[in-house]
Structure formats: C-alpha cells, structure tokens
Amino acid sequence: MFEAKIWKLGDDIDTDIILPTEYLAFDTVEKMKPYAFSPLRQDLAGMIKPGDMIVAGNNFGCGSSREQAPEVVKALGVSCIVAKSFARIFFRNAINNGLLLIEQPDLYDNVKEGEVAKVEPGKEIIVNGKSYEIANLPENLMEILDAGGLVKAMRKRNGLD
Amino acid sequence: MGHTLIEKIIGKKVGHEVKPGDIVTVDVDWCMIDDIMAPFAVQKFHEMGFSKVYNPDKIVLIYDHFLPATQVDDSRHFRVADEFAEKYGIKSVHRTDGICHQLMTEAGYVKPGDIAFGTDSHTVTYGCVGAFSTGIGYTEMAGILGTGQLWIKVPETIKVEIDGTLSGNVTSKDIILRIIGDLTASGATYQAIEFTGSTVDSMSVASRMTMSNMSVEAGAKCGLFAPDEKTCDYCRIPYDDEMKALRGDDNATYSKVLQYRAEDFVPVCACPSLVDNIKPVSELKGTKVNQVFLGSCTNGRLEDLRTAATILKGKHVADYVKLIVTPASRKIYREALADGTLGILSDAGAIITTPGCGLCCGRGGGILSDDEVVVATNNRNFLGRMGTSKVKIYLASPATAAATAIAGEITEA
Numbered sequence: 122m123f124e125a126k127i128w129k130l131g132d133d134i135d136t137d138i139i140l141p142t143e144y145l146a147f148d149t150v151e152k153m154k155p156y157a158f159s160p161l162r163q164d165l166a167g168m169i170k171p172g173d174m175i176v177a178g179n180n181f182g183c184g185s186s187r188e189q190a191p192e193v194v195k196a197l198g199v200s201c202i203v204a205k206s207f208a209r210i211f212f213r214n215a216i217n218n219g220l221l222l223i224e225q226p227d228l229y230d231n232v233k234e235g236e237v238a239k240v241e242p243g244k245e246i247i248v249n250g251k252s253y254e255i256a257n258l259p260e261n262l263m264e265i266l267d268a269g270g271l272v273k274a275m276r277k278r279n280g281l282d
Numbered sequence: 283m284g285h286t287l288i289e290k291i292i293g294k295k296v297g298h299e300v301k302p303g304d305i306v307t308v309d310v311d312w313c314m315i316d317d318i319m320a321p322f323a324v325q326k327f328h329e330m331g332f333s334k335v336y337n338p339d340k341i342v343l344i345y346d347h348f349l350p351a352t353q354v355d356d357s358r359h360f361r362v363a364d365e366f367a368e369k370y371g372i373k374s375v376h377r378t379d380g381i382c383h384q385l386m387t388e389a390g391y392v393k394p395g396d397i398a399f400g401t402d403s404h405t406v407t408y409g410c411v412g413a414f415s416t417g418i419g420y421t422e423m424a425g426i427l428g429t430g431q432l433w434i435k436v437p438e439t440i441k442v443e444i445d446g447t448l449s450g451n452v453t454s455k456d457i458i459l460r461i462i463g464d465l466t467a468s469g470a471t472y473q474a475i476e477f478t479g480s481t482v483d484s485m486s487v488a489s490r491m492t493m494s495n496m497s498v499e500a501g502a503k504c505g506l507f508a509p510d511e512k513t514c515d516y517c518r519i520p521y522d523d524e525m526k527a528l529r530g531d532d533n534a535t536y537s538k539v540l541q542y543r544a545e546d547f548v549p550v551c552a553c554p555s556l557v558d559n560i561k562p563v564s565e566l567k568g569t570k571v572n573q574v575f576l577g578s579c580t581n582g583r584l585e586d587l588r589t590a591a592t593i594l595k596g597k598h599v600a601d602y603v604k605l606i607v608t609p610a611s612r613k614i615y616r617e618a619l620a621d622g623t624l625g626i627l628s629d630a631g632a633i634i635t636t637p638g639c640g641l642c643c644g645r646g647g648g649i650l651s652d653d654e655v656v657v658a659t660n661n662r663n664f665l666g667r668m669g670t671s672k673v674k675i676y677l678a679s680p681a682t683a684a685a686t687a688i689a690g691e692i693t694e695a
Contacts, residue, residue: 133467133556135662135664135665137662137666138665141644141666142643142644142645142667143644146348146356146359148321148355148358161665180467180468180471180501183467183501184403184662184664185402185403185417186401186403186417186419187318187319188319188419191419206468208468208471208501209471209472209501209503210403210416210418213419213422214418214421217421217422261433270421271330271421271422271425272330272421272424275330275331275332275424275428276331279331279428280331
C-alpha cells in the first residue's frame with residue numbers, strides 16, 4: 122500500500138511525447154529527465170516528485186520501442202502509471218524496468234490532477250473514498266517485476282546475485 | 283479447428299499447437315539492433331552478466347538513425363556497436379547501407395515463417411514476407427542476445443480482406459491509413475493483423491511492406507501477408523509446399539474481420555497530430571505546405587520514387603517548397619540512379635539525401651520549425667516528430683506527396 126499524488130495526462134500519450142528523439146542519445150537517463158513529456162507539457166518533468174503517479178487514458182506509450190521512455194518515467198520516481206490501456210512495447214519495457222503499470226477502466230474519468238490516491242497493488246485504488254478494483258499482472262511478469270526488472274532477473278539466471 | 287497465420291508461425295517454432303492467450307518461449311531466428319539502441323543493449327547485456335552471444339550469425343547491426351551523424355555524440359553509437367561486433371564475432375554490420383527495416387529482407391536475412399525481433403517499433407515490416415517480427419526494448423534485446431529466446435503471448439488476429447482493383451492514384455499507403463483510421467491508433471493493440479484478398483494478391487512486395495510497416499500504428503504486434511510466388515522470388519527461395527501452407531486457414535478464428543472493396547479507397551492523409559486522424563486529400567485541398575518528404579521505411583522504395591518521378595517529370599516543385607527525397611537503401615538509390623528516376627527528381631528541384639532514417643525521426647536534414655507544414659510519406663505525425671511540437675505533419679502516399687510538391691498545397695495526384 123502506498124499513497125501517491127496524481128498527474129493526469131490524456132489518450133494516446135506517445136513515446137515521442139514521453140521522450141523526444143533528440144534526447145535519446147544522452148548517455149545517462151539522468152540527463153534525459155528534464156525533457157520528459159516536454160512536447161506536451163514543458164514544465165511537467167520538473168514538477169513530478171518521487172512517489173507521484175500518472176493517470177492516463179487509452180493507449181499510453183504508443184509509438185516507438187524506445188525503452189528510454191519507461192526508464193525516464195521510472196527515473197523521475199513515478200510510483201506507477203494507471204491507464205485505461207497501454208501500448209504493448211511500452212508495457213513490456215516498463216515491466217522489464219520494474220515500473221508498475223496498472224490497467225483500470227474507470228479511474229481516469231473520475232479523478233482530477235493533484236488528488237491523492239491510495240494504491241494497493243493487485244487489489245484496489247482509493248481516491249476520494251471511492252474504490253477502483255485492480256488486478257495483478259500475469260505470473261511470469263510478476264516474477265520480473267518482483268526481481269526488480271529483467272536485468273536483475275537475468276543476473277540471477279546467470280548466477281551473479 | 284483451423285489456425286491463423288501467426289498461430290501457424292509460432293506453433294511451428296515451438297513444436298505444438300498454440301492458441302491466442304498462450305504464453306510461450308520461442309527460439310529467435312533474427313535479432314536486429316539499430317544504432318540508437320545499440321549502446322543501451324550492449325550495456326544491459328553486460329549488466330546481465332553474459333560473456334557470449336547465443337549465435338553471432340543471427341544478429342544484425344544496422345546504422346541508420348544517426349547516419350550521417352548530426353550531433354557530436356552520435357558517433358559514440360557506431361563506436362560502441364563496432365566494438366561489440368568485433369568482440370563477439372558479429373559479421374552482419376551494415377554501416378552505410380540503408381534503413382534497417384528495408385535491409386532485413388532486402389539483404390536476405392528474414393524469410394517467410396521466421397521469427398525476428400528488433401529494437402525499433404517498425405520491425406513489424408517483415409510481416410510483408412510472412413515472418414513474425416515485432417519491436418522490443420533494449421533490455422529484452424540484451425536478454426535475447428544472451429539466451430536466444432523470448433517469451434511471447436500468442437495474439438488474436440484481425441483479418442483484413444480487400445478485393446477488387448484500386449484506382450490509379452490510390453496506393454497501399456492510402457489503404458493502410460484508412461484501415462488505421464477505422465481501427466484507431468489502439469484498435470489492434472496486442473493483436474496480429476492478417477491482410478488478404480485479391481487486391482493484396484496483386485500488390486508488389488514493396489507495397490505490402492508499406493502496410494506491414496504501419497500496422498504498429500494501430501497498435502498491432504505484427505501485420506502479416508501470406509507468402510506467395512512474388513514473396514519467394516523476392517526472398518530468393520522456392521515457392522514449395524511449406525510456403526504454400528503458411529496462410530490463415532478458412533476455418534481459423536479471427537477476433538474481427540474487416541472487409542473492403544478496393545474501388546472504395548481514395549487518396550487520404552493522416553492529419554496532425556494523430557495517425558488515426560484520417561481525411562480524404564480532396565477535403566484538405568488548399569492547405570499550404572513548406573516541405574514535402576518522400577522516403578523512410580514506409581515509402582522510400584523504388585516504386586515509390588518512380589511514382590513520384592512520373593508525376594514530377596518535366597515539372598518543378600513550387601517556390602518556397604523543399605522536396606526532400608531519401609531512398610530507403612543504397613540498393614534502391616543505385617537502381618533509381620541507373621533508371622533515371624533520381625535525375626528526374628533532381629531536375630524537378632528535389633534535395634536527394636543519403637539512405638537512412640534522418641528526417642522521419644527528427645534527426646536528419648530538413649527539421650522544421652513552429653507553424654510549418656510538411657506532407658510526408660513516413661509513418662508518424664506525432665507532436666514534435668520532425669521538429670518542434672508546433673510543426674504540422676500530414677502523412678500521405680508518394681503520389682499525393684509529389685502532386686503536393688508541385689502545387690505547394692495539399693493536392694490529389
């Protein structure tokens with residue numbers, strides 16, 4: 122269970138919005154952070170605090186396969202993204218980086234930016250006293266998420282950790 | 283019970299029947315890594331603790347997004363990839379040959395029935411030859427480099443049937459844009475698309491590539507065409523019984539079937555700034571443009587350049603309009619040079635660039651600024667894709683692009 126302040130984005134938030142191509146070649150994610158979401162909201166990256174969450178509509182993360190997109194969101198300290206649906210490559214990339222994604226059909230239409238949500242993964246999200254049911258990810262994905270991402274899961278496989 | 287094409291491809295690979303929703307681990311035939319993602323994949327590979335790659339002959343490195351380099355740090359990507367190739371014995375490194383998705387079939391790697399993953403979302407392009415291919419992130423790519431395997435969920439399939447004869451100024455680009463408009467940008471998420479029908483049968487492999495390439499813009503995991511004689515000629519393999527069996531069965535189960543008459547398609551554009559915001563070109567007439575882009579892995583092939591050259595022959599692009607032409611590969615560049623296509627385009631005032639991703643991903647020559655309008659034959663019109671977030675990008679066919687370049691405003695060919 123954790124509490125998180127909501128930042129609200131719309132439908133079809135594509136990977137070029139999450140991180141434009143011109144910043145993909147920075148050698149560290151730290152350098153990319155200020156530019157996250159900049160085509161849409163230039164000041165957003167600077168306002169997101171560790172632990173905050175993003176709530177969005179349909180098809181979050183559509184577009185390119187750039188893994189810098191979920192990495193930069195994770196680096197901003199975002200605790201989870203709750204959307205009506207996610208694009209498939211972004212979905213896999215996020216899990217592989219240990220970023221929690223939750224599909225929930227009703228939350229987006231019923232909350233405002235700045236409100237605070239209580240999130241209990243696998244069970245529910247509560248905002249303004251109202252509960253929204255959420256499911257767990259499939260088992261093979263939970264294993265990757267629980268390991269802290271695919272790199273750590275592979276290190277374990279290779280007998281390193 | 284019959285099977286869809288994707289169920290057959292995956293089933294053959296894992297050695298048993300599969301159905302949508304099954305999670306299976308597949309052996310990977312081809313890994314494609316592009317220059318943007320190479321250093322990240324290499325870093326993750328080492329963080330994971332691998333000391334060798336699963337098979338150096340199945341890994342292809344292609345430099346295209348940053349070629350030629352436009353920012354001072356870009357060449358680091360080539361250097362890191364070169365060192366990785368050298369250290370692990372990877373021989374297939376294309377340093378200046380063209381766009382990755384063109385090369386993976388053109389250079390003879392991916393064949394019908396193969397499974398390929400690439401570090402770029404338009405890896406779906408190889409569905410044009412009946413291969414299952416899709417984009418992944420660099421961490422998953424690092425995992426495949428070490429293990430040769432990846433888990434996948436068997437997708438449901440949307441069947442798209444198109445029958446009849448297209449009218450002269452309508453191309454496969456207009457078809458796929460219309461389909462994306464009908465499905466929406468998320469309408470095929472987690473699903474495969476299978477394209478069938480007499481219109482599709484009569485298309486060239488190049489035209490099919492355009493449709494497979496853009497299937498991801500509807501969210502699809504892959505966009506497949508059953509291989510036929512044309513496919514096998516292109517892939518330089520015999521059209522045998524194994525190839526003939528690689529098609530969706532008549533009694534397969536599809537999540538959705540879309541049926542179209544070819545005669546009903548008209549030239550269209552995807553309007554700013556969503557790929558599913560589709561309007562007929564006739565409704566956009568009069569929209570002034572600053573630039574026209576003909577190229578990319580979507581529409582940078584010889585037939586696309588020839589279509590444009592037919593329209594531009596003996597004419598000139600409008601004053602103030604920059605027409606930028608980028609062939610998808612060196613092979614295409616050479617062919618278009620040899621048959622006079624590039625000469626016609628140059629005479630008409632085109633700026634012809636080196637093969638690569640360049641302008642399509644906002645890194646190469648031709649970046650636009652606030653309030654400028656571009657008609658482009660590539661695959662994405664996202665905010666900020668080809669310059670600032672106030673650039674208006676209209677996606678269109680090569681024919682529409684050429685006619686627009688002459689008129690200086692959006693025009694039907």
